[in-house]
Amino acid sequence: MVDLPDPTIDLDWSGYVGAIHEIFHKNAQAHPDRPCVTETKSQTTPTRTFTYRQISEASNTIANHLHDAGITNGDVVMIFAHRSVELVCAFMGTLAAGATVTVLDPLYPPQRQQIYLEVSQPKALISIGKAVDENGPLAPVVQKYIDEELSLKTQLPNLRLSDAGVLSSGEQDTEDLFASVRAKASSLPDVIVGPDSNPTLSYTSGSEGKPKAVLGRHYGLTRYFPWMAERFHLSSESIFACLSGIAHDPIQRDIMTPLFLGAQLLIPAKEDIQHEKLSEWMNIWSPTVTHLTPAMGQILVGGATAKFPSLKHVFFVGDILTTRDCKVLRKLGPSCAIVNMYGTTETSRAVSYFEIPSAEADPTALDSLGDVVPAGWGMHNVQVLVVSREDHNKMCGVAEVGELYIRAAGLAEGYLGEPEKNKEKFIENWFVDNAKWVEADKANAKGESWRQYYQGPRDRLYRTGDLGQYLPSGAVQVSGRIDSQVKIRGFRIELNEIDANLGGSPLIRDCKTLVRRDRNEEPNLVSYIVPEIAEWKRWLEAQNQEDVEDEGVEMGSSVVYLKRFRRIQAEVRDHLKARLPVYAVPSTYIVLQKLPLNPNGKVDTPALPFPDTTEMMEDASEEDLKSWEALSETEKTVAAQWATLIKGLNEKTIKSESDFFDCGGHSLLAQQLLLNIRKNLGVDITIGVLYANPTLSALSSQIDRLKSGQEPTVDKAAEAVYAKSLDELINTLDTKYQSADPEELSPSAGATFFLTGATGFLGAYLVQDILSRPNTKLLVHIRGVKDTSAAKERLTRSLKGYALWQDSWADRIDCVLGDLSKPRLGLDDASWKQVAETADVIVHNAAYVHWIARYEQMMRSNVLSTIDAMKLCNEGKPKILSFVSSTSTLDTEHYVNLSDKETATGRGAVLEEDDLQGSRLGLGTGYGQTKWVSEQLVREAGKRGLRGAVIRPGYILGSRHGGVSNTDDFLIRLCKGCVQLKARPRIVNSVNAVPVDHVAHVVIAAALNPLPGVNVVHVTAHPRLRMNEFLSTLSYYGYDVPEVDYEEWKTQLEEFVSAGAVEKDQEQSALMPLFHMATSDLPSTTRAPELDDRNAVAVLKADAERWTGVDDSAGEGITREDIGRYLRFLAETKFMPLPTGRGRELPPIPAGVAEAQAQFGVGGRGGAA
CATH class of the missing domain: 3.30.300.30 (ANL, C-terminal domain)
Structure with a gap:
């Protein structure tokens, strides 16, 4: 077990090592002739090197001038800055005067400069002469504010250090401004500072365009330098490059680290800090250490060919560092160790580190890392705490994502003039009583002079607003911002x-x-x-x-x-x-x-x-114009409609073979396109026709057919493609399948499940059903993450979002990384072997769900993944397969007519043992076709020895108790669409809708208690509501939605959608993503066959006897109260409004359910993991 930080231990709260200007002064006395600062040559200036004595005397001169002018502890001195030796002198001189240094960058716009002046209210202003040379004097609006609004005690208008080390700042009233203090150049002014004195005022982004000003503390400026020197082998022999932004707080580290160590600082010319040239500068001047932001790192390596073998350490700060950035840097600097450092302005310094050895020391160091370099471990006496977002009294364990807090003695003082913000962000450590440290400090105090500027130990945590997790090594990985x-x-x-x-x-x-x-x-x-x-x-x-x-x-x-x-x-x-x-x-x-x-x-x-x-917009070339002229009038009209909808698309660059979706179209734009075609061309194109004919020529040809009174052409070969695909794929199945004995799986013996699609709506409840059973374990297939820690975090967040997560599950879950769209479920060899050797049951729930995409587009994810799942069943341990299908496999006239016929004769409904040949032709959606093919393959494997079940649910609605609902579901969107239209259609078809937790129960019951072979298990509602009954509950609970004829409702929907902007989802009809379904004769398309469910009854009874003790074999349906809970959940999660009319009050839902959804961002279909 890795040791994680203990938030109750002592972090040496009074371990002050002294002020940086005092330590620098001692170094200058000890080594006066050592090189201190070198300005490298530019196009107009030669190289200049200054010794410690020269920099110290110049700094002391500034300090004594400020002190004599009345500058004292707490006063702010602003520097109009330039990357130069004068900046170093101004920094150290201000600190030696006991004042607070802040920097004004000449590149900031005047309005921004004025805001900095307003926030900081400086008492002195130092303008570096080179800043004025390059950028001109301060803007009139800034100078006016200085003259009229500030009470400056002194100004140094033109600070320059001559080649001989003589300081000047222009003349005032014909006198040398430094005349009275030049004799004091070898000594510091008589000023005392302490750990809680404020040496720096730095800025970070704030609300409403106003920056937050962060007051640093002397404690943090120097506290970590001794440890860094020891850990990274830094010394007086090191040579530092000054590359940080001059107004960015890392510039403090650039300047102060070498001065603390007695080392040398190199300052490049402005023209050297650009792509290609910076690497050449590094090659020539041979620095050994530098600090960079990742963006500055891009400048160093971008387009570079010059290597810099002298560089030993690069410390990255300020942003996310990717391993891709590191790879290039390691090639150019083979001796360079890369240290990723995490911290903020509020922590005064970067406070954690993750070191990547140099390419020479370890050529494979990056191989074990993901895309992003971890933040690493806290530096000496610094803790990076990962705290539970649900319970702040609890620290997270390895792989649990929580909110990052920094615990250290060197935190900044806080935000200048913002006490409420300080309370929010700088928080007293609630894990331990601070009085413990106060008493210890009193006992150890020795009457140090600096204690007059020390408030005593303050055990505080800085709330970063970042999310992160502990890796198995104990290092912290930042996983993003909360917002x-x-x-x-x-x-x-x-x-x-x-x-x-x-x-x-x-x-x-x-x-x-x-x-x-x-x-x-x-x-x-x-x-x-x-x-x-x-x-x-x-x-x-x-x-x-x-x-x-x-x-x-x-x-x-x-x-x-x-x-x-x-x-x-x-x-x-x-x-x-x-x-x-x-x-x-x-x-x-x-x-x-x-x-x-x-x-x-x-x-x-x-x-x-x-x-x-x-x-x-792309200009049309001469070739484009020739192609345009060759288009038919219909093609030109359709092209114009594309260009109207797709930003930046020039209609005259569209060619006959251009594809609507490749040009930038998407599903919502497709819906709008069909409306526009109807308005402008007078024909009604279905969404299926568009997806089958996405090119300009093909779509225009279909429009011409409709205009001439013909039906759109149907590619008979394409219509039969899924059936032909089945005939081909059956031949690829194994000739024989092994299968587990369900009698060997029991509450006492336990079972290990492999589950796909766990982060989707149904998937979350499958996890709950599996882990609510004794002695069960779960292997989960997760897509789109970089490592298993991130996979487990995604799963955990999903379950928390549905208010299902239980901490006791953590040790029973393991994750593997995969992708349905890739062979072998996207599993690597080790993961494939792990599943093959440990799983007893495979529940294949994941699928690519799309109601418009063609079979060929979905086959890899939905059909071939099912074959892969069956291959897994045939390797390693014998297994049972539970395949989640859909009643969309029955969406043909054959089964509707069969149901009507069987019901009329009293013989019942579509039987579970039906061979499904009635859907071999006629299924209208690619999704339904992929499920039909997959079902047939699984049932064929059952004939060859596999044991398991094919589960066919219909509409999957919210949970029975919590009301948690899937906002991508058609029925849910239909409810919201009706509320938006203030009308509901009269449709009398029955609705096969079942609560999600009951569907999950059937799936797992069928997996653990399968009938011999592979059998279909129907999940059908008991009782079924009719559509008009379902929608009437809206009025029952107070929504203003009178019932109207479907055709009238359809017209209202079309008008509503036509008036809305395509991208504004919240103002649009909720049915826009499914507009083609809602307007394609719902009374006909929502007809569904009645279903026999004897197999479902059998597996539920067996499950009650063998596993749960609860008999749910009577089935579940949706009641009016269930729908009320769904509406309550949807209203509390802001998906739809609360009712305002007269009606029954919406039923309550458990506390915290809606809040969990809002916090963790679930509610969509998901599942294609």
Whole structure:
């Protein structure tokens, strides 16, 4: 067992090692002639090197001037800064005066500079001469504020250090400003500071555009340097490079670390800090240590060829560090160890570390890491605590994701002038009584002079707002921000996950994905990408294509390529489509020369351009115009409709073979397109026709047929493709299957389950049903995560979101990484072997659920994955297979007519032993077709020895007790759509809807108590409601939804949808994603056969006898009270409003259920794991 931090131990609260300016002064006295700061040459200036004596005397001169001017402890001194030796002198001089240093970056806009002045209220202003030379004087609005609003005690308007080390700052009233203090250059002013004195004032982002000002403490400035020197072998022989942003708090570390150690600091010229040149500078000047943000690291390695063998350590701070960034750096700096350091402005310093040995020391060091480098372990006397989000009195264990808190004696003082924010973020440690440390400190006090500036021990935790988990090594992995999720078209999306997958493309050097709103206030996923030029040229050569001349267009501070890399966008989109859900694939890609950085060295998000779609639109070439002229009138009209809906698409660049979806269309735009075609061309195209004919020529041909009074063409071969596929796939099955004996599985003997689709709606309740049984264990198949810890976290979050999670389950669950769309369920060899040798039962629940996609698009995920699941049954231990299918396999006229006939004769309904040949032709959805083929394959395997069950549920609605519902379900969306329309359709068909927990019970009962062979188990409602009864509950509970004829309701829905914006999911009809279903004759399409369920009764009775003691064989249906609980849940989770009319009060749901859904973000279908 790894030792995790104990939040009750002593962290040496009074271990103050002294002020940095005092330690620097001692180093200067001990080694006066040692090189201290070197400014390397620029295009206009030579190299200049200054000794410790020269820097110390210049700093002391500034300190004594400030002191004599009345600057004292707590006063703020602002530096109008420049990366130069004068910045070092100004820093150290301010600190030696006992004051608080803050930096004003000349690159900030005047309004921002004025805000910093308003927040900090400085008492002195130091302007570095080079800052004025390069940027001009302060803007008039800034200077006016200084003159009229500030009470400055002194100004140093033009600070310069000559080549000989003589300090000057211009003249005031014809006098040398430093004349009175030059004689004091060898001594510090008589000033005392202590651990709680405030040496720095740094800024971090705040609300409403106003930055938060963070007061540092002298304790934290120096506390960790001795430990760092020992841990990373830093010494007076080290040579540091000054590369941090001049207004970014890591600049403090750049300056103070070498001065603490007695080492040398190299300051590059401005023109050296850019792609390719920075690596050359490193090669020439040979620094051994540097601090970088990941964005600055990109500048160091981007396009670089020059190696820097002298570099021994790079300390990364300020943002997420990817292993991809590290790989390139290790090639250029083979002797360089990479240290990822986690911390914030509020922690005063980066406070954790994760070291990656150099390529020379360990060439395979990155192989065991995921995409993101961990934050690592707390530094000496620092703890990174992972605290449970549900119970803050509980620390998380390994692999449990919680909120990160930093516990350290060196935390910042807090936010200047924001006491309420300080209470929220700097929290007294609730794990231990602080009085314990106070008493110990009193006993050890020796009357030190600095104690007048010490409040005594304060055991505080800084609440970071980050999520993370302990890895098995005890290191911390940051997994994101609490508030990092965004929502587009109703889907929750992690932007970091998009960027991680983008970064996996060899064509991409750097990227950043944001949600941006266009001129219509519609949210869009926009990815900003910087191409890897060398790889781009290789790709063009492989594609037999030529590069395009394009110098780019300047937009703000960025250069945007509108033409040259247009072909890269389709490649990147395909790259993401293979790795992310369709809704998480950005709609817009903006190719930049480089990502803009703010002065702190981070990506300057506000500066990223969002061109108008007209600017992004591709110009039509001469060839395009010839193709356009050759199009038919229908094709031109349809192309114009595409261009209206898809941003940045020029209709005249659309060719006859262009595909609507490849051009940027998606499912919601497809619905809108069909409406527009109906309005503009007067024909009613179904969504199925569009998906079957997505190219311009094919779709236009179908429209022409309809306009001439003909029916759309149906590809008979395509219609029969799923049946033909079955005939081919049956021949690939094993000739014989082994099978477990269900009698050997019992509450005493236990059972190990392998479950797919566990993070979906039904999947969560399958987990609950399995683990509620004694001696059961669970192996879970999880898609789209980088390691098993993240997989377990995803599963845990899903179960917590459904208010199902129990801590006692943690040790009974193991996860494997996989992907249905890949062979062998996407399992690696070790995971395949693990499942084969340990599982007794396989429950194959996962599927790619899409009501429009074609069979061929879904076959890999839905059909071939089922064959793979059966292959697993035939390897290792004998197993039982429980396959979750759907009543969509019965959606043909044959079974509706058969049901009517059987019911009329009194013989019952569609039997479970029916051979399903009535659906060999006629199934209308690719999803239903894949389930039909899979069922037939599983039943065939049953004839060859496999034992198990095929479970066919209908509509799966919310849980019986909690009311937790799936907001992707058609019936749930139909309810919301009716409330939005203020009308409900009259449809009298029966509805086969069953609570999700009962469906889960049937699935697991069938798995543990299978009948001989493989049998179908129908999950049918007892009793069934009719659709008009189901929808009438809306009125019963007070919603204003009078019943109207279906055709009238359909017309209202079409008008409602036509008036809405495509992207605004919350204002649109909830039925927009299923619009084609809602408007395609629901009275006919919702007819469903009655189902015999004798096998379901048998397995439930057996389950009661052998496992649960509870007989649920009578079945379950949906009552009016159940629907009321669903509506309560949906209203409390803001999916739909509360009723406002007269009616019965909605039934209550258990406390915390709705809150769990909101916190953990579940409720969709999921399942395609």
